[in-house]
Amino acid sequence: MTLDCDVVVVGAGIVGAACALRLAERGEAVVVVDRASPAGGATAAGMGHIVVMDGSEAQLDLTVSSRALWREHVGSMPDAVEYDPCGTLWIATDEEELATAEVKREVLRARGVEADLLTAAAVAEAEPGLCGGLAGGLRVPGDAVVYQPGATRWLLQRAVQAGAQLRPPVAVERVGDGRVALRDGTTLRARHVVVAAGGQTAALLETRALDDAIRPRKGHLAITSRAPGTCRHQLVELGYGRSAHGHAAESVAFNLQPRRTGQVLVGSSRQYGATDASVEPGVLGRMLRRAVALMPALAHLLIVRTWAGFRPATSDGLPLVGPLPHDPTVVLAAGHEGLGITTSMGTAALVEAIIHGAPSSVALAPFAPARAMAGGVGA
Amino acid sequence: MKRERTEVLVVGGGPAGLAAAEAAAGAGRSVMLLDDNPRLGGQLWRADVRDAQSPHGREVDGRRRRLAAAGVVVRMATTVIDAEAPTRLWAHCADELLHLHADRVVLASGARELLLPFPGWTRPGVFGVGGLQALVKAGLDVDGRRVVVAGTGPLLLAVASALRRKGAKIVHVLEQTSRARLARFGLGLWRTPSKLTQGLSLMLRGGALPLRAGAWPCEAHGDPTLRRVTVTDARGSTSTIECDLLACGFGLVPQTRLARLLSCEVDDGVVVDALQRTSVPNVFAAGELCGIGGHEKALVEGQIAGLAAAGQLRSARALAGSRRRALAFARRLARDFALRDALRRLVTDDTIVCRCEDVPWSHVRDHTDARHTKLTTRCGMGPCQGRVCQPALAYLLGHGPDRPRPPLRPVPLGVLAELRTTIEGTAR
Numbered sequence: 001m002t003l004d005c006d007v008v009v010v011g012a013g014i015v016g017a018a019c020a021l022r023l024a025e026r027g028e029a030v031v032v033v034d035r036a037s038p039a040g041g042a043t044a045a046g047m048g049h050i051v052v053m054d055g056s057e058a059q060l061d062l063t064v065s066s067r068a069l070w071r072e073h074v075g076s077m078p079d080a081v082e083y084d085p086c087g088t089l090w091i092a093t094d095e096e097e098l099a100t101a102e103v104k105r106e107v108l109r110a111r112g113v114e115a116d117l118l119t120a121a122a123v124a125e126a127e128p129g130l131c132g133g134l135a136g137g138l139r140v141p142g143d144a145v146v147y148q149p150g151a152t153r154w155l156l157q158r159a160v161q162a163g164a165q166l167r168p169p170v171a172v173e174r175v176g177d178g179r180v181a182l183r184d185g186t187t188l189r190a191r192h193v194v195v196a197a198g199g200q201t202a203a204l205l206e207t208r209a210l211d212d213a214i215r216p217r218k219g220h221l222a223i224t225s226r227a228p229g230t231c232r233h234q235l236v237e238l239g240y241g242r243s244a245h246g247h248a249a250e251s252v253a254f255n256l257q258p259r260r261t262g263q264v265l266v267g268s269s270r271q272y273g274a275t276d277a278s279v280e281p282g283v284l285g286r287m288l289r290r291a292v293a294l295m296p297a298l299a300h301l302l303i304v305r306t307w308a309g310f311r312p313a314t315s316d317g318l319p320l321v322g323p324l325p326h327d328p329t330v331v332l333a334a335g336h337e338g339l340g341i342t343t344s345m346g347t348a349a350l351v352e353a354i355i356h357g358a359p360s361s362v363a364l365a366p367f368a369p370a371r372a373m374a375g376g377v378g379a
Numbered sequence: 380m381k382r383e384r385t386e387v388l389v390v391g392g393g394p395a396g397l398a399a400a401e402a403a404a405g406a407g408r409s410v411m412l413l414d415d416n417p418r419l420g421g422q423l424w425r426a427d428v429r430d431a432q433s434p435h436g437r438e439v440d441g442r443r444r445r446l447a448a449a450g451v452v453v454r455m456a457t458t459v460i461d462a463e464a465p466t467r468l469w470a471h472c473a474d475e476l477l478h479l480h481a482d483r484v485v486l487a488s489g490a491r492e493l494l495l496p497f498p499g500w501t502r503p504g505v506f507g508v509g510g511l512q513a514l515v516k517a518g519l520d521v522d523g524r525r526v527v528v529a530g531t532g533p534l535l536l537a538v539a540s541a542l543r544r545k546g547a548k549i550v551h552v553l554e555q556t557s558r559a560r561l562a563r564f565g566l567g568l569w570r571t572p573s574k575l576t577q578g579l580s581l582m583l584r585g586g587a588l589p590l591r592a593g594a595w596p597c598e599a600h601g602d603p604t605l606r607r608v609t610v611t612d613a614r615g616s617t618s619t620i621e622c623d624l625l626a627c628g629f630g631l632v633p634q635t636r637l638a639r640l641l642s643c644e645v646d647d648g649v650v651v652d653a654l655q656r657t658s659v660p661n662v663f664a665a666g667e668l669c670g671i672g673g674h675e676k677a678l679v680e681g682q683i684a685g686l687a688a689a690g691q692l693r694s695a696r697a698l699a700g701s702r703r704r705a706l707a708f709a710r711r712l713a714r715d716f717a718l719r720d721a722l723r724r725l726v727t728d729d730t731i732v733c734r735c736e737d738v739p740w741s742h743v744r745d746h747t748d749a750r751h752t753k754l755t756t757r758c759g760m761g762p763c764q765g766r767v768c769q770p771a772l773a774y775l776l777g778h779g780p781d782r783p784r785p786p787l788r789p790v791p792l793g794v795l796a797e798l799r800t801t802i803e804g805t806a807r
């Protein structure tokens with residue numbers, strides 16, 4: 001049987017783009033297929049916060065290694081990526097959150113991630129727009145912000161320069177046994193197929209055992225008109241962890257991002273159960289009230305646009321990265337929930353290690369798709 | 380957040396909205412009419428600040444009095460920014476959020492002018508035709524200024540003569556449509572006897588204005604303020620005219636964002652049936668929003684929509700004949716002032732197409748859809764949210780409209796933070 005290429009990457013979101021680049025640079029003949037223009041899925045809807053998160057050991061491993069990979073490109077990223085090393089300032093609204101901040105600092109430092117506790121006065125000095133009465137904060141200076149559609153296109157351009165081929169938009173119908181069936185009737189054959197189709201991944205597989213593994217978790221965002229200097233760091237309340245890892249049907253948390261244009265991106269909400277991407281006034285209102293509570297001056301800024309998107313969420317908060325137990329030609333790279341911009345880089349490194357059987361600095365096991373399959377591991 | 384309840388809610392206070400409100404109130408309904416402008420009357424009748432006694436000023440005054448007598452609540456400077464459901468709208472007024480709950484909604488949000496980019500069109504001194512007209516009504520002095528009016532449609536002549544009444548020297552009216560089509564349009568006017576067409580035939584016949592058909596501007600020069608305009612025609616001959624102001628308008632496009640937010644079906648305008656019902660139950664639409672046809676079409680459609688929204692279907696149907704005539708006129712407008720292909724080729728690589736974000740044509744010309752263009756180039760991401768560049772790109776590149784997102788106009792965050800669900804147990 002003749003192969004059309006070494007690897008087909010399904011999905012040109014940020015995860016697919018990062019995988020395509022990594023594999024193409026490794027010398028693989030790569031074909032990238034997406035049903036629409038690149039970076040139009042969850043990637044277009046999110047915030048581009050590159051952030052170290054410590055929800056679990058594996059999450060910490062993946063975010064730390066990913067952040068380091070992003071930082072390798074500082075200086076070589078084009079303007080369109082809008083990389084801004086603004087750092088994260090985690091805000092503690094009370095003593096309990098400050099205690100969380102202290103723990104977080106220790107956890108990050110143990111991994112060599114710089115993190116400084118800030119007193120309430122130091123927080124006020126670092127971010128004068130914040131309200132009074134805060135307990136303190138934790139500054140993580142190595143975190144950053146990117147404009148993720150720009151970053152995705154940059155990754156794809158480099159992949160193409162390294163020899164990858166980006167097909168004109170066409171939907172994939174089925175993936176399995178080294179084959180990719182396209183809506184236009186063509187079948188592509190490859191040694192490996194990387195499925196990076198975000199929330200749509202399970203539907204493309206022959207097995208139904210992963211159908212419930214990735215659930216859409218809706219998120220709302222709002223963007224202001226230009227108001228440079230409103231904030232200097234990505235600002236996130238420590239209570240965000242509760243929102244992110246909790247399983248409440250609906251929650252909002254203060255999450256503010258300075259954009260290079262001088263605009264402020266205001267987030268965020270988390271909701272299970274919603275399937276329609278329309279902006280929900282009730283949720284948007286709650287999210288904005290939280291924002292004004294922590295930064296009163298925001299009330300006067302104009303909101304020019306709001307939108308909502310879906311994070312592809314798994315039940316343990318970790319992406320599915322690895323081969324299907326019964327079909328090792330199919331390698332999944334999906335389910336990155338609210339961290340896919342950050343972890344796209346580390347995911348691509350995992351995928352490369354898997355496909356080449358090479359050693360990986362990040363343990364592979366916690367990400368193996370088998371853990372999420374209905375009917376028991378590997379069934 | 381303040382909540383208000385009404386039977387019929389009319390969005391837009393131009394001819395269509397005014398007629399709808401009056402008709403619905405006449406049928407005994409409680410009616411609220413709102414408009415984002417501080418002054419009532421819409422694009423055409425909005426009063427001139429220095430001349431309240433103009434015919435338009437008197438028209439609006441008379442209507443305002445009749446609405447007041449019928450108990451219609453009129454809210455000016457109030458903008459619909461979001462919807463919870465098709466008949467539950469949020470509006471923004473003086474830093475307050477209003478939640479408006481109606482049984483029926485009549486959309487009469489009008490049109491905006493199509494501005495096509497060409498080299499120099501962003502210079503100070505170059506305006507939209509309607510934009511300049513609005514500025515003059517708001518007090519801008521054009522006395523003694525040399526003005527070129529360019530683009531297409533009856534609006535050019537209407538605005539040119541209005542400017543001349545204010546003392547402007549009209550150097551040229553450049554109408555892109557050919558002399559033959561213009562003549563065909565002029566001949567057709569006798570079939571639509573009305574105030575509007577009388578005025579137009581007078582202007583067309585009288586030759587009182589320096590009208591040149593089959594010509595259009597291809598570059599505006601200045602340093603940076605406008606000094607000269609280069610004009611071209613179908614044979615490709617060019618000439619350069621000195622002027623102080625250039626007013627351009629390449630026709631009107633229905634302002635459908637609110638209708639699309641409510642999920643109404645839209646093609647060239649909002650799709651309606653003979654009773655002005657949209658594809659969404661309890662939502663009606665009237666006027667330029669449903670297709671460009673001038674204020675007489677807006678008036679009859681508004682009246683039908685108001686009656687139908689009030690449940691007076693028989694009276695609404697009785698107006699079918701006037702509606703048919705108005706639609707026939709609208710079709711002639713569309714046919715005789717269709718834009719010529721040459722206008723698609725005026726842009727050059729470095730012509731700015733999105734003024735808010737300074738995006739040049741070279742960045743957008745190879746993109747095939749609006750959303751992707753926006754994500755890639757920031758075109759349409761600025762404060763106007765694509766109100767100017769999206770219709771232009773729809774014409775130049777065939778882009779469909781991007782999905783409208785709230786707020787429909789920029790709103791202070793503190794106001795939007797007042798949004799709260801009022802419908803229990805639903806997602807929206």
Ligand SMILES: Cc1cc2nc3c(=O)[nH]c(=O)nc-3n(C[C@H](O)[C@H](O)[C@H](O)COP(=O)(O)OP(=O)(O)OC[C@H]3O[C@@H](n4cnc5c(N)ncnc54)[C@H](O)[C@@H]3O)c2cc1C
Binds near residue numbers: 016171204
């Ligand atoms: C509100 C919000 C805020 C966020 N903030 C952040 C943040 O600050 N930092 C961070 O790191 N992450 C953040 N995220 C998460 C991040 O956006 C996602 O994890 C990430 O974009 C996932 O990328 P992806 O490539 O897996 O998926 P996608 O971007 O959805 O890409 C999947 C691609 O597959 C294609 N596809 C699907 N089905 C088919 C098919 N049948 N055939 C062909 N192609 C197909 C789609 O068209 C799409 O392009 C946020 C997300 C949201 C919603």
Ligand SMILES: Cc1cc2nc3c(=O)[nH]c(=O)nc-3n(C[C@H](O)[C@H](O)[C@H](O)COP(=O)(O)OP(=O)(O)OC[C@H]3O[C@@H](n4cnc5c(N)ncnc54)[C@H](O)[C@@H]3O)c2cc1C
Binds near residue numbers: 391
């Ligand atoms: C710029 C311009 C100039 C024009 N000048 C002339 C002229 O000189 N002579 C002529 O015969 N015709 C003119 N027209 C044509 C004119 O539009 C019609 O003849 C007539 O005014 C149409 O009436 P209408 O009620 O459909 O819309 P309009 O008169 O346009 O009324 C719509 C109203 O709705 C309001 N609105 C829109 N969206 C919202 C919202 N979300 N919330 C609240 N309010 C909203 C608008 O501000 C506006 O006041 C002009 C059109 C335009 C666009």
